[in-house]
Amino acid sequence: MTVELSDRALIDRYAHGDGPAFSELVRRHQRLVYNICFRVAGPGDAEDLTQEVFMRLLDKVTQWRGDSKFTTWLYRLTLNHCRDALRRRRPDAVEVDERLIDPGPRPERTAESHEIADTVTAALMELPLDYRAVVFLRDIEGFAYGEIADILEIELGTVKSRLARARSRLCKMLEPIGPASHQRV
């Protein structure tokens, strides 16, 4: 009989010098981390960022205290890393001004988004990262509002407002393939 060790047990083993325990942790969660990086930072950087996250985890993982699920903590760590990485490259692609109600005109497509075949992924990439993160967590990963607030360490009201604005922008961007366009045909 094979017994799968819990994340806690693997981390404890690693903390006491058991390297393969960390490798097992990587194998177990690489899909999750890769998906976050792909959806939030973009397909072009997803592989590199996934590797960077796990390199960072080598030092950080023993700081997980167990007061939230390990995956919740890992979402937070990965999103923060994506945010830092993107901020270094394109500061304007990260921050959002919470005071802005009107999502504004439909933004011009970036060079990167032109290369992405998938329409939804391309539209997501045109959102600021803070908006993209809430859409990813809610609509793709299916987290509850409270969990999103916990992962992103923001207020519940901020989750609601960011999600509303992000969805509104996405609706505008995806309009040609949405129901509104069908009505016009």
Place this chain on the structure above:
Amino acid sequence: MMCEDCLERLSTYIDDELAVSERAQVESHLAECPDCAAELERLRELTVQLRAEPSLEMPAAAAARLDDAVSAALRERQSATAASSGTRATPPGWKKLFQPAFGGLAASMAVLVFAVIVWSGGGVGMNSELLQDGGSGAEERLLPPDNAFRGAKTAGPKTEEAETESSAESKVKELSAPQVLGADDGDSPRVFARDDLLFLSMPDMSAVERDNYEPIEVDGAVDSRMLFDEAARAETITASAAAQIVAGEQEAQLLFAESGRFEDATGVRDAWIVVVELNGAPVAAALTLDGEILYRTD
């Protein structure tokens, strides 16, 4: 309700996260406003589209590169640790104030709590001959119960300890008699402070290899430049910051600090174990590496 108010709430409405009263207002408006109803439909279409996005598998080549990179990093760390300590792998991210003096601690005995130097009931912790045992159940016996560190009453040294000291190794003999900081009821862990060192005695500690440390001088000065609230906010705190958190607004002297692992009913955590002198009395405490106090004796 105006269209603008309705549109702001539609996103929350489709997630069923609106308060009952707001929900009723939105539904009432939607029944009368075809534009907002159309927007609701678009939002629903969007969420359906997003939920259909697949979970992505990492490309095999990238997964292989990741595996290689992790393995290389682990090997590098293992080599660096072996080169610096010669024996035991240092848990990542830990600051070491003590260096191993004797044999390594096997990974299977990964139950080291926060004891660093042990003054055992049967002998002096520095004497490896007194500490050989590999019995099972060590983990349970090592766990400090809820009353660990309880009571900070200072008491005199016990006769038994005085006898032990007479047969101890020369290095131990140089130290003065210990103060008992913790409760001494025979069942609880006991904490001893002596000179600049902390001694922790666990009941039945002989089940664990606990003699592989040799003390290094700890700088007694608390970094007064780091304010209490700054220390408490730091992601990973230093020993000085841990002492400052224990001291709060009071002036304090750091007598001892060691990183280790602290276990109680809620689980195992990396922790700083510090002893600070507050108002002339020693206070021992265990804190998480980001500054949460887990135990303190006062």
